[in-house]
Amino acid sequence: SAVISQKPSRDICQRGTSLTIQCQVDSQVTMMFWYRQQPGQSLTLIATANQGSEATYESGFVIDKFPISRPNLTFSTLTVSNMSPEDSSIYLCSVGVAGGRETQYFGPGTRLLVL
Amino acid sequence: GESVGLHLPTLSVQEGDNSIINCAYSNSASDYFIWYKQESGKGPQFIIDIRSNMDKRQGQRVTVLLNKTVKHLSLQIAATQPGDSAVYFCAENGGGTSYGKLTFGQGTILTVHP
Numbered sequence: 065s066a067v068i069s070q071k072p073s074r075d076i077c078q079r080g081t082s083l084t085i086q087c088q089v090d091s092q093v094t095m096m097f098w099y100r101q102q103p104g105q106s107l108t109l110i111a112t113a114n115q116g117s118e119a120t121y122e123s124g125f126v127i128d129k130f131p132i133s134r135p136n137l138t139f140s141t142l143t144v145s146n147m148s149p150e151d152s153s154i155y156l157c158s159v160g161v162a163g164g165r166e167t168q169y170f171g172p173g174t175r176l177l178v179l
Numbered sequence: 180g181e182s183v184g185l186h187l188p189t190l191s192v193q194e195g196d197n198s199i200i201n202c203a204y205s206n207s208a209s210d211y212f213i214w215y216k217q218e219s220g221k222g223p224q225f226i227i228d229i230r231s232n233m234d235k236r237q238g239q240r241v242t243v244l245l246n247k248t249v250k251h252l253s254l255q256i257a258a259t260q261p262g263d264s265a266v267y268f269c270a271e272n273g274g275g276t277s278y279g280k281l282t283f284g285q286g287t288i289l290t291v292h293p
Contacts, residue, residue: 068222106268108283166211166279167213167225168225169225170223172222
């Protein structure tokens with residue numbers, strides 16, 4: 065499995081501001097994903113971060129709100145833009161294990177509170 | 180659309196008992212399933228997986244059973260310990276155009292009493 069870190073681990077932000085979350089992996093991976101986990105709920109996929117091309121967003125998520133970068137095979141960022149209290153969630157990145165398996169390993173998450 | 184759901188949102192057991200966590204899925208095209216454990220303040224941790232061409236897979240103290248006929252998945256934990264207390268999620272990979280994407284179930288809170 066890969067070792068995944070996220071920064072920041074938590075933050076408290078004011079509405080209307082933006083926060084960029086970083087995800088770093090200790091090995092090169094093809095597939096990286098961003099999820100949202102609202103309080104007391106399950107995980108929902110936001111987008112697939114593709115290296116060298118634009119991210120692929122799931123229904124209900126748009127690039128203007130959640131811009132994603134994937135500059136190389138070990139790093140990705142997710143920005144939560146123009147935040148509102150409804151954006152208070154845990155944001156998680158995951159990586160797909162190389163070699164054709166679909167298993168995903170998760171980072172520790174970023175806990176965001178928007179006031 | 181596709182969905183993955185759980186029958187029981189909470190499960191309380193005594194230390195040493197066996198635990199069974201259930202999951203129903205609706206996408207018959209799903210070909211890969213994973214169970215995750217999420218402890219408070221942490222990201223989901225991989226426990227065990229199973230492919231659709233299997234009906235049972237065993238790990239250390241855990242067994243996953245897959246019944247494709249009724250689209251049901253279960254996680255069995257033997258000799259449950261207090262350290263097993265967490266939220267457990269099943270996840271499915273839909274295959275085809277959904278390759279690589281996981282759809283998560285609601286989650287079951289497992290509480291193990293000493």
